[in-house]
Amino acid sequence: MNAPSDALTLSRPLLRGLIVLNLLYALAIAVLFVAGLVAEDWVFDALGVRSGEHRPRLILGMRAMAVVGLAAAGVVDRVLRQLAAIVDTVRAGDPFVAENAGRLQRIAWWVFAGEILRLAIGAIAWAATTKAQALDVDIGFSFAPWLAVLLLFVLARVFAEGARLRADLEGTV
């Protein structure tokens, strides 16, 4: 078995594993969010939120982050499932179909949405941070994801063109 088909064989269980991990991640956030509503003091003390005037603001920020985090998990789920569908068409031996162009375009939009959510988390952290205590999350601006979005849109167009040429070729004798 050569390297590309090895990668293809591995990619399916890997993607399925990532989908499950992402669902567990979403579940963990949801549990933490609900626990924070049910036993506010206990949960936010455990998360290291100190007492003081800044506490409600920090708690609100963390709750907003949990909601955005859940949305981000949904975005990751969409990306992984679209990718798994593309991998399935490669395994079936016919990846140059119009559906894959659509899937790549949807992935591009979801990655774009994911980056917006990442920036939203950064904005929440910035807004919730006070002099008394900072809401410290490591969200820095990076060009790479935006470049990936651009690349995905270009790839989607390439795929659409490839699918069109393929359809043309199919009727050629």
Add this chain to the structure above:
Amino acid sequence: MGIVVRLDEKLHERRMTLTELSARIGITVANLSILKTGKAKAIRFSTLESICAVLDCQPGDLLVFDPSLPPEE
């Protein structure tokens, strides 16, 4: 489509079957059948050349334009 493929008529003239033509030009019967029934979207020059060589005819003998037929979408 306005282009009509007259392969069947030419084969009949030359007393040749599709299978025989397929064997002589190295194109599958299935593909030649697509061409014969007018379901092909395009024809390669190499295919046209091979068919013309075997059937001893011109491309115009095989392909005819009929303006009364609806154009391809």
